[in-house]
Amino acid sequence: MFALRKIIFYLYFIALLATVLNAKSDLEKVSIQLKWFYQYQFAGVMVAKEKGFYEDVGLDVSIKERDPKKNNITQVVNGDSEYGVADSVILRYRAEGHPVKVIATIFQHNAMVLMSKKESGIVSPYEMKGKNISFQEGLDDSIISSLLAFAHLDQDDYVKKPMDFTHMNFVRGEIDISEAYISIEPYWLKKRHNIDVNIIDPKNYGIDFYGDLIFTTQKEIQEHPQRVKNFKEATLKGWEYALQNPDETIKIILEKYNTRALTYEQLLYEARITENLIATKFIPLGDVKKERFQILADLYQGRGLSKEKLDEAVTTLIYDPNKRENIFEKYVYWILSGGLFLFLLVLLLIFNNRRLNFLVREKTKKVALYADIIDKNVLSSVTDLDGRILEASEAFCILTGYTREEFLGKNHNILKHTDAKKSDYKPMWDSITDNKIWSGEVKNIKKDGSVYWVNATIFPLFDDENVKIGYMAIRQDITDKKAIEAQQLEILKSQEKLEKLFNHQRNIIVISDGKKLKMTNKAMLHFFGIEKVEEFTQFYSDISDKFMGINNYFSLDKVPQGANWIKILEPLMGDERIVAMHDSENIPHAFSVSISPFDEKDFIVSLTDISSTMIEKIHLSNKVTHDKLTGALNREFLDNNLPHIVNKIGESNHLGLAIVDIDFFKKVNDTYGHIVGDMILKEITKLVVSSIRNEDFFIRWGGEEFILLIECESIQTLTRALEHVRQRIEHSPFSDIGTITCSFGATLHLAEESIDTTIHRADIALYRAKQNGRNQVQVEFI
Numbered sequence: 001m002f003a004l005r006k007i008i009f010y011l012y013f014i015a016l017l018a019t020v021l022n023a024k025s026d027l028e029k030v031s032i033q034l035k036w037f038y039q040y041q042f043a044g045v046m047v048a049k050e051k052g053f054y055e056d057v058g059l060d061v062s063i064k065e066r067d068p069k070k071n072n073i074t075q076v077v078n079g080d081s082e083y084g085v086a087d088s089v090i091l092r093y094r095a096e097g098h099p100v101k102v103i104a105t106i107f108q109h110n111a112m113v114l115m116s117k118k119e120s121g122i123v124s125p126y127e128m129k130g131k132n133i134s135f136q137e138g139l140d141d142s143i144i145s146s147l148l149a150f151a152h153l154d155q156d157d158y159v160k161k162p163m164d165f166t167h168m169n170f171v172r173g174e175i176d177i178s179e180a181y182i183s184i185e186p187y188w189l190k191k192r193h194n195i196d197v198n199i200i201d202p203k204n205y206g207i208d209f210y211g212d213l214i215f216t217t218q219k220e221i222q223e224h225p226q227r228v229k230n231f232k233e234a235t236l237k238g239w240e241y242a243l244q245n246p247d248e249t250i251k252i253i254l255e256k257y258n259t260r261a262l263t264y265e266q267l268l269y270e271a272r273i274t275e276n277l278i279a280t281k282f283i284p285l286g287d288v289k290k291e292r293f294q295i296l297a298d299l300y301q302g303r304g305l306s307k308e309k310l311d312e313a314v315t316t317l318i319y320d321p322n323k324r325e326n327i328f329e330k331y332v333y334w335i336l337s338g339g340l341f342l343f344l345l346v347l348l349l350i351f352n353n354r355r356l357n358f359l360v361r362e363k364t365k366k367v368a369l370y371a372d373i374i375d376k377n378v379l380s381s382v383t384d385l386d387g388r389i390l391e392a393s394e395a396f397c398i399l400t401g402y403t404r405e406e407f408l409g410k411n412h413n414i415l416k417h418t419d420a421k422k423s424d425y426k427p428m429w430d431s432i433t434d435n436k437i438w439s440g441e442v443k444n445i446k447k448d449g450s451v452y453w454v455n456a457t458i459f460p461l462f463d464d465e466n467v468k469i470g471y472m473a474i475r476q477d478i479t480d481k482k483a484i485e486a487q488q489l490e491i492l493k494s495q496e497k498l499e500k501l502f503n504h505q506r507n508i509i510v511i512s513d514g515k516k517l518k519m520t521n522k523a524m525l526h527f528f529g530i531e532k533v534e535e536f537t538q539f540y541s542d543i544s545d546k547f548m549g550i551n552n553y554f555s556l557d558k559v560p561q562g563a564n565w566i567k568i569l570e571p572l573m574g575d576e577r578i579v580a581m582h583d584s585e586n587i588p589h590a591f592s593v594s595i596s597p598f599d600e601k602d603f604i605v606s607l608t609d610i611s612s613t614m615i616e617k618i619h620l621s622n623k624v625t626h627d628k629l630t631g632a633l634n635r636e637f638l639d640n641n642l643p644h645i646v647n648k649i650g651e652s653n654h655l656g657l658a659i660v661d662i663d664f665f666k667k668v669n670d671t672y673g674h675i676v677g678d679m680i681l682k683e684i685t686k687l688v689v690s691s692i693r694n695e696d697f698f699i700r701w702g703g704e705e706f707i708l709l710i711e712c713e714s715i716q717t718l719t720r721a722l723e724h725v726r727q728r729i730e731h732s733p734f735s736d737i738g739t740i741t742c743s744f745g746a747t748l749h750l751a752e753e754s755i756d757t758t759i760h761r762a763d764i765a766l767y768r769a770k771q772n773g774r775n776q777v778q779v780e781f782i
Contacts, residue, residue, distance in 0.1 A: 027060035028227060032214075033081040036066045038257035039184065040270040041212065042085065043249045044106065048238025050252050057230035065259065068165050073100065076217060083216050083231060087112070088143070088209035091293050095305050095313035099218040102318050103232045104286035106239060107211025108279040109203060109377065110143045115180045115189075117173075118196035123439035123457055125151035125200060128177055134161040134169065135179035143209050144179055146299050147202040171195065183273035187266060187484065198439070199455060204474045208377050209296055210288065211277055221319055229321035236286045243280065246271045265484075272480055282376075290314050379454065379475035382461070387412045390470065399477060401447035415444040417451065428458065432471055435460050441478065453482040508591070508607040510543050511598055514564035517542050518602055529584025543605070545694040548580040548588065550625070555579065556694070561648065566603050570595050579607070586631060627700040629678060630685040638699050638707070642755055645697070649711050656710040656718035658746035659762045660688070660725075663774045665704035672737060679735050684742070687732055691725045707759070708744075715748060715779055722746055722777045730775060741775035748782060 034042050045063055048054050054061040064081060066072055076084035077098050087110060093100050114135070116122035122131065125147055135144045137160075148158070161175050167185060170178040171193050180186065182199060189195040202208070214235060221228050242249040250267045278285065297310040375394045382391040392407045400415060420443065431438035437459040444452055454475035461470045502509050502521035511519040517540075520533050524543070530536055540546065544565045547555040554577060559565045569577055577593045591607035598604045625637040649655055662668075662684060669677040681704070688698050688708070697709040708725070712718040722744050734740050745766025749758040765780035772778070 027055060027058055028224075029060045029062070030083065030227070030231065031062035031064055031081040032083040032085065033064045033072050033075050034066050035072050035085045035087070035212070038063075038065055038253065038259050039262060040250070040253065040267050040274055041111070041181070041183065043242040043253065043271070043274070044235055044239030045085075046238075046252060046257055047242045047249055048234050050256065051238065051241060053234040053237045053241075054231075057234050059227070059230060059234065061231075063257075073098070073215075076100070076215065082220050083214060085212050086215055087211055087213065088293065088296050090213055090215055091296055091310075091313055091317060092300060092305065094317045095297075095300070095309045100215050100317075101218055101221055102213050102215045102288055103228060103321060104214040104236060105210045105212070105288040106214065106286070107274075107277045108283050108287075109277045110209050110211040111181045111183050111273070111277050112143050112211075113180055113182045113202065114144065114147070114177050114200040115170075115186060115197040116177050116200065117170075118198060120176060120198070122177060123198050123200065124437065125153065125205070126437070128153060129157050130159075131176040132159045132161050132174070133177045134163050134175045136163040143202045143207060146207050146209075146296070147200075147205060149299065150202075150205055150207060183270040183277070184266075186481065187269045190485070191266070199476055199478075201476050203377050204379070204457075204476060210292060213288070216319075225321065228319075232286070232321055239278070239285055243275060243278065246275075269480070269484060288318055290318055293317060379477065380473065381407075381412070382470055382472050383412055384470045385468065387471075396475070399446070399452065400444075406447075415446075417443045417445045419443065432458050432460055435468065441482075443482075452477065452479045454478060505606075507609075508543075510605050510607075511602050512542055512544075512566065512605055513602050514544075514566035515542060527581075527583050527589075539690070540694070543607075546581045548582065550580050553578055553580045553590070554593070557644070557648070566595060566605065569593060570603075578610070630681050630700055632685045632689075632698050632700040632706065634700060637697075638709075638755070645709065646749070646751055653711050653713055654718075655749040656712045656715075656721075656746060657749050657758050657762050658708040658710070658718075658722055658744050658777075659701070659759065659766045660706040660708055661743050661745075661766055661770070662704040663741045663743055668737060668740075676736050680737070680740060683734055684729065684740070687729060688725055691728045692721070712748075715746075715781065718746055718748070719777055719779055726775070726777055743769040743774045744777040745769055745780065746777060747780045750782065 032045060034045070036042075038046070042063070045061075049061055049063060072084060073086050073090065073093055075081060077093075077100060085106075087107075090100055090102060114125075114133075122128060128148070128151070133148075161169070163179065164170070164175075167178060167180070167189070169175050171189070177200070178185075180197075182201065186197050186199065189197060214232065216228060216231075246268070250264060250271065253262070253267060254264065293314045297307075297314050300310055301307055377395055378393055379396045379399055380393045381389055381396055383389050389407045389410055389412060392402075392404055394404075397404055397407065428438045428440065437457065439455070439457045442454055442456050444454065446452055455478050456473050456475045458471055458473045460468050461472055463469050499519075499521075502519070503523075505521055506523060508524045508527060509521045510517055510524060517533070517537060520536075520543075525531065525533065525536075528536060528546075542565075544556055547553070549555045549557045554569055554572070556565060559568050574592070578590055579593055580588055580590050582588055589609055589611040592610050594606045594608070596604045596606075625633060625640075627634045646655055662680070665677065665680070668680060681700075684706075685698065685700070688706070692698065692708070692710065695711055699707040699709070701707045708722070710718055710721050712721065726742060726744060729740060729742050732739075743766060745762045745764065745768070747758060747761040747765060749755070761780045761782075765778040768780075769776050769778040
C-alpha cells in the first residue's frame with residue numbers, strides 16, 4: 001500500500017511539473033506592430049509584457065518596432081501582426097476598404113506638430129507659403145494635412161520634401177518646417193544640437209484628433225473575439241501601471257527596449273508630455289468616440305473619398321469587445337421589414353417637412369462640438385484694444401487658476417510676472433498695434449503665485465468693416481520645456497566649475513569608467529603634448545592604454561581579460577598603485593594613483609608624479625627590456641614574456657608574428673651615413689608603435705630587422721593589420737632621404753612550437769616578399 005501511494009505521489013508530481021513547464025507553450029502567440037521605435041510613447045505595451053499582464057490573460061505578445069520603409073498599417077492588414085498602433089489616419093484606411101477596426105485609444109490628443117527653427121520667424125501655418133515642408137504622407141499626416149488645409153495652403157503653395165526620420169535635413173537647414181513629435185524632437189534638438197524651435201501645434205487652431213490608437217482587423221475579431229478583449233484589457237492595464245509608476249517604467253525601457261541609446265532624462269521628459277496627451281484626468285483610458293472621427297471625415301471630403309464611404313467608415317471603425325451583438329434585433333429586422341416599409345413611407349412625408357430644421361440642428365451641433373473642443377484644449381483669450389479680457393477658454397482658465405468670471409473685464413497684466421519690465425512688452429505692442437502678428441515666449445504667474453511659461457501668438461481682430469476691435473492670443477504651455485532648459489543651464493554651469501577645478505590641479509586628473517576616458521584636465525594634455533582630448537581618444541580608449549608594462553608597476557598586463565582596470569587597482573595597497581607612462585618627449589614618469597567615485601558608473605582618477613623617487617627604477621627596467629637606440633622592445637623582453645603573451649590571448653584569438661625588414665637599408669647607410677641610418681631606425685620605430693594597438697609589441701631583432709607581434713582573429717586580419725602599417729611607412733616622409741619602404745614576412749605562432757620555429761616560417765615569407773620586388777606583405781601558412 002505504501003509503495004502504491006508513493007507511485008501515485010510521483011505521478012502527480014510529474015504531471016504538476018509538466019503543467020508548469022508547458023504553461024508557457026499554451027500561451028497564444030500574437031504580435032503588435034508599433035508605429036515607431038521603442039520609446040515611452042509605447043510604455044503601456046512594454047509594461048504589459050514585462051509585468052506579465054499579457055501572460056495573465058493567456059497571451060505571448062511580441063512587440064515589433066517600426067520599419068520606416070514599410071507601412072505599419074498595411075502590415076497588420078496583410079497579417080504580419082494581429083494588432084497595431086496608428087493615429088486618426090486609420091479612418092481613411094477604413095474608408096478605402098481596408099478591414100481595420102479601432103479597439104481603444106491611448107492618446108486623446110495627437111502628439112504630432114510642426115516645428116521651425118527659432119530664428120526662422122515661422123510661428124504659424126500662415127508663414128509657410130513657399131517654404132520647404134517635410135512630413136510623412138499616407139500614415140501620420142491627417143493632423144498635418146488638416147492644419148495646412150485650415151490655413152488654405154494647397155500643395156502648390158509649399159514644397160513637399162521627403163521625410164528624413166533622423167531630422168538631420170532640418171538640422172542642416174535643408175528644410176524650413178518638419179513634422180515632429182512634441183514629446184521627443186524638440187528636446188532632442190536642444191540637447192544634441194542646441195537648436196531652439198518654434199512649435200506649431202494644430203491643437204492651437206482647433207485641430208485635435210486622436211493620437212495613438214490600438215487597432216486590429218475584422219478577421220481577428222471574427223475568429224478570436226475573446227483574444228481581442230483580453231489584449232485590450234491587458235494593454236490598458238499596462239498603461240495604467242506605466243502612468244502610476246513612471247520611474248519603474250523608464251527603467252524597463254532602458255534595460256530591455258533601449259535600441260536607440262535614449263537617456264533617463266529624455267524618457268522622463270517624454271513621460272511628462274505623454275501623460276498630458278493621454279489626459280486620464282478628464283477622459284477614461286481607452287475611451288474612443290465616433291464623433292471625433294466625424295470631424296476628421298468632414299475634412300477628408302473632397303480628397304478622393306466620398307461622403308458615403310467616410311460616414312460608413314465613422315460608423316463601423318470602432319469595435320467595443322465588451323458590447324455583445326443583439327441577435328434578436330438582427331432577425332427582427334427581417335421579420336418586420338415588410339411592415340416597416342409602409343410605415344417609412346408615411347414618415348418620409350413628415351421627414352421632408354422637417355428636413356430643413358434637422359439640417360440646421362445638425363450644423364449647429366457640429367459648430368458647438370468644434371467650439372467645445374477648442375474651448376477645452378486651446379489656451380486662448382480675447383481682449384479689447386486696451387488689453388481688458390473679453391473672453392478666455394476653459395483650458396486657459398485651468399492653466400492660470402482663474403475662473404472666467406474672475407477674468408472678464410480684468411486687464412491682462414494680472415498675469416504679468418513681477419520680474420517683467422515694461423520694456424519687455426514693447427516689441428509685442430509695437431507689432432500688434434501695427435496690425436502685425438507677434439509671437440514669443442512669455443513668463444507669467446498663476447493665481448496661486450506659481451510661475452508658468454507660454455509660447456504666445458497674438459494677432460489683431462477686425463470687424464466686418466475692417467476696423468480693429470481687439471486682439472486674440474493663442475498659447476502653448478512650455479513650462480516643462482523652460483524647466484528643462486534651466487536644468488540644462490545648471491548642469492552646464494556645474495560642468496564649467498568642474499573643468500575649472502580640474503584644470504587648476506597640477507596632478508593629472510581624468511574621469512573614466514574603466515573602459516573609456518570621459519573627461520580630463522589640462523595637466524594630462526600638457527603631459528602628452530596635445531592640445532585637445534580628441535587627439536588622445538583618436539588612438540586610445542582610456543589613459544590606462546598608456547601604462548607601461550614594467551615589472552613592479554601596475555599595467556593592463558595585470559588585468560584579466562574583460563575586467564575593469566579601475567576596480568582591479570582600487571583595493572590595492574599604496575605601493576602597488578603605481579603606474580609608469582612616457583611623456584611627449586618619450587621620457588618615462590612614475591605616478592601614484594588615487595581613485596574616488598564620481599557617480600554610479602564613473603570614477604575620478606588622480607595621478608601624482610613621483611618620478612623623482614621612482615625614475616631610477618624605470619630607467620633600469622627600460623634598459624633590461626628596451627633597445628637602447630630605438631626604444632623598441634628587445635630580444636630579452638621576447639624571451640621573458642612570450643609565455644605570458646600567449647596565455648593572455650587565450651583560445652579565441654591567435655598570435656601573429658611578422659618580420660619587418662627595411663628595404664635597401666644598407667644603401668641608406670652607404671649613401672647618407674650611419675647617423676642618418678640611426679635616425680631612420682628611430683623614426684620607423686616611432687611610426688610603427690603609433691600604428692599598432694597597445695596590446696601589440698614591436699621588437700628590434702637586429703640591424704634593420706624588427707619583429708611585430710599582433711593579436712589577431714585569423715591570418716586575414718593579421719594581413720590587413722600589417723598592410724596598414726606598410727602603407728603608413730610607404731607614405732610617410734623620413735629625415736633627409738624622403739621615403740622608405742619595408743617588406744613583411746608573416747605567419748601565426750602555434751602554442752606548442754618554439755618561437756624559433758615561428759620566426760623561421762616568417763623568414764621564409766620575408767624572403768618571398770624580397771624576391772617579388774619588396775614593399776609588400778607575404779604570409780607563410782601553417
